[in-house]
Amino acid sequence: MPGSAETFLVLGGTAEANRLVAALRAARPDARIVLSLAGRTTTPVLPADCAIRVGGFGGSDGLAAYLTQESVTCLLDATHPFAAGISRNAARAAEVAGTRRIALVRPPWVAEAGDRWTSVACLAGARDALPANARPFLALGRQHLSPFAARPDLRPVVRMIEEPEPPLAFPAEIVLARPSADVADEAALLARLAVTHLVCRNSGGSASFAKIAAARELGLPVIMIDRPPEPAPPVVRTVEEMIAAIAP
Template sequence: MPLHVLVLGGTTEARRLAESLDATDGVRVTSSLAGRVARPVLPPGGIRVGGFGGAEGMAEWLRVHHVDAVIDATHPFAGTISFNAASAAAAVHVPLLALRRPGWVPAEGDRWHITDSLAGAAELLPELGSRVFLTTGRMGLAAFAALESLWFLMRSVDAPEAPHPARMEVLLDRGPFSLESERELIRLHRIDVLVTKDSGGEATAPKLTAAREAGIPVVVVARPPVPPGVPVAGTPEEALVLLRDLTLLRDLTSL
């Protein structure tokens, strides 16, 4: 029987990891997607969409589908499923590791204001600017809904739902974004403050450079921690090495 690896996905890194696993002899990969994006780019291998029903539901799924290892390659801010995965994997004694792209690091000239939540970001905004480029995704917009004196440009893959700020223009787009396009967007919309989550990666990092060049402040929401005791890889390649060390996959020299 091939070794069954469940990848909790939805990120570019998860897709790359699934591609490598799918091409490995003796391995069967299933990618689990939350289903929040209308038209996701699907990885190779098996696909499941939707929630598990909490940690207990995930543990049951791992048992029924004879999963040999779990890789949590979800978005750095998908905190709930990460802790559910840790509980589920422990309950059924299945190895678990996390794949997290490294976070962003401020460069000389950056005017970063770091906070631990969207609510904290909303509290900072009135003192920083009046025309906000909001790049935190369509979830959690309620945190900014009361800021009636501010204007927002909100960018996300799918259209947002209420509640959200009353004075808001929506830009539907998917990265990667070029530095030139980010510069033009800031100029065209007269943006004077940027709000982002520390999702890391290169696909959306040019906005930080554009903000630095424009001299505007950036409110950065810090990412939540990985559950205690879970090994963390920074790249799909590192994840494969960890996976080989943690499971019977160490016998598969092609990894």
Template sequence: MRRVLILGGTAEARALAARLTDVHVVSSLAGRVSDPRLPVGEVHIGGFGGAGGLATWLREHRIDRLVDATHPFAERMSASAARASDLAGVPLLALRRPGWDEEDGDTWQRVSSLAAAAGALPDGARVFLTTGRRSIPLFAARTDAWFLARSVDPPEPPVPSNVHVLLARGPYTLDGERALIREHRLDVLVTKDSGGAMTRAKLTAAREAGIPVVMVERPRLPDGVRTTDDVGAAAAWAQG
């Protein structure tokens, strides 16, 4: 029986695991979320020890196909997957959901990094920060601004005084996003171009409220990696 390793705890990774009924599937989660949504089938939680460790794991577990279905901003893991694929001789496919596109009425400023996003904020802004708990210290250095920082798990203490942490897990509703913008008097949204429907409502709410969006662009995948945004195509490749 063909053996497939899926990297990532994304919705696409879970959907792919559910589609692969005629192969032995192992899904690997990084373990950074305390209570992750688990896919069907066998699950590996934790790292592999870099590209070399992943290559060894692929060989020892006789993996035939490797699918990188990590978050679009998991740049280090994607680089390790590409290198491990080369080292172990295991074919690799990257499964990535499409990014978001601007619509009529949007005011977006695209930036290349989180640091650039922090620098792009207007003086004294009240910011809806949705870039993950690890980015909070970088933005909190903007002491002139105030932040509503949403994350699944709590950030490492201490939390800066200009940051209010909201613990929540998507999918998020449009009514809920509207309420947050209104109640906290938010005037700018900072987000990563993660794509997908689970967190898109914040973009619609920002457009309706007439507030600008600072959009952090995705890192590029390693050169030469085959890519698809379709779960069905990824399943056909893994089983083919």
């Protein structure tokens, strides 16, 4: 329950959010920390020593009400760089509730020598950028796959943590696994599956970069979906910067 101690609400679902909770607990041992998750994954990786809240708030108004009711001291937005709607709601809710807010946005990936990137603005652009009869590895998450149903010529591969429910709207080879941080493992997977293209969003960060490095190693073209605009400031780039920003 709310009390006199500081209360931090962390909007999570990312590796950075989990690290932030751990760093926040070390920096503020007496604080109340609540980690909010959207609930898309039934078996998420969770940090220790915090309260977990699963599910939406009901838009910016619902979040503003939660911030007030729970006496939240600071709202820390550590959501995915493509969760633009959530970040907009967080900014509006914090303004309405008069709660301090800081966004943690990891830097995007930048193409290097050997990369064969085609940058596109959206999922439909990624779909249309694939040549006929391609076998793309769709590293997108199940909620972002529906546009590819319009390309029956493709022979896609999809990696998921859990079996899709309901089933996908188009035929695809499904790999049930979490992404590997090992470039050799990712390269072996792409080669074994005879993948011709990698399709992904420019999420940035190290947690899922191995597939990008693997595509470079194999000389595979990458269809890279550009990020939406960043959240309103203040914005930090690392967990360490976030902890420094909230220092008393």
